[in-house]
Amino acid sequence: MGKTLYDKIYDKHVVYSGEDQPSILYIDLHLIHEVTSPQAFEGLRLNNRHVRRPDLTVATMDHSIPTTDRSIPFRDDVAKKQVRTLEENCHDFGIRLFDLTSEHQGIVHVIAPELGITQPGQTIVCGDSHTSTHGAFGALAFGIGTSEVEHVLATQTLKQDKAKTLAINIEGELPKGTSAKDLILSLIGKLGHDFATGYVIEYRGEVIRHLTMEERMTVCNMSIEMGARAGLIQPDDVTFNYIKNKKYAPKDELWDDALIEWRSLYTDDDAVFDKTVDFDVSVVVPQVTWGTNPGQVAGITDVVPSIDSLPFDQRKAGEKSLQYMGVSSNTPFEEVKLDKVFIGSCTNSRIEDLRKAAKIVSGYKVADSVTALVVPGSQRVKRQAEEEGIDQIFIKAGFDWRESGCSMCLGMNEDIVLEGERCASTSNRNFEGRQGKGARTHLVSPEMAAAAAITGHFVDVRNWVTREREEVRSW
């Protein structure tokens, strides 16, 4: 029987397998950030251990850092301590760190791909659940806990049981005005937020092959929001062209060797998955979440659901979500008003996302009732946007244009949504309190967020370009 892409990568990295315990996998790349690494280094110090492969460990600071002027001292003592500790640890253990002064700093899942550090066939771990993002390159990438971070630092290996495999065949044609974000949100909506628990997903099919690398990253990023251990996409020429000439990509003969190896990374025709799902995207419309998990989502043309309209087993959770979100059943989404708009996060803060949002914003002004911010995923994305004049489009419209980081995605810095406020966000989680205590989050695509910032409420972005400017103003 043939092997799946997952089997191939997993099997190649097994360094020990015993009957009675999980296999031990070799880890090719360990990404670390300031939030989940301090205790792991503390553990190393206590046990007098060193980092086994500092050269395969890469650090950045992203979660708790301010996104305003970097020359101003930190106001938050906890954040300051986390950042200082990461600096000290990287210095003491000889680890490459992209700190706040680095031109390569940014969200961990944005910078590793854009620097060519993420490569097909690798095993990649990070003390962060959205490590699944890197699966877009055909790498087996997943989040780990802090004690596992310590284990990987000390040994460059990790105990890991084999997961079950789930093939999601995505066919059809993504309709105009919808995006990779709508694709993954509607998929989670259809399957449920825990459908893939215990599985590694391989996204397959025509639609996936036609996505850009940045779009593939958006899809894989949210695998974890379906409960999956990881999400994978078979690498192809789109992948190789993206990596080629990146700073840390293999060069010359090493590139040729790498290509030969990467081209062997595919699921054999006769491989069997534990579970298979087909998904036709032709009917996808722009998505808006209405609840407190990403599976509680609907199309912009729908109304906020009533409890009775939900499947029986989802009614209790649905009722609680609706209460928290403060939205009434049967309200059309286009009537839901917003206080904040956040364009950013490791799901949607790359240059293509900012370009798409800027296209919507161009020539308009943010609604008086809305505070809107754009937080590029990395310093590189920020520079690129500034070179293209995208920053000016946002600034002229009244958006805040910030330094790179996680920011309002989880509100670990000053960028928070206040209690009771409602935010359209391009991030990946709408959990209770995610963007601040009592904050209400609606997940959307960058285009939908941009349009909502202008009108002050959700709008169907598919109509945006066809409407006259004056009409849009009066919405």
Ligand SMILES: CC(C)[C@H](C(=O)O)[C@@H](O)C(=O)O
């Ligand atoms: C802080 C970190 C551990 C966390 C994660 O694991 O994902 C964060 O990145 C998130 O998105 O919730």
Ligand code: SF4
């Ligand atoms: S941007 Fe959000 S989801 Fe991504 S790593 Fe940061 S906090 Fe987690």
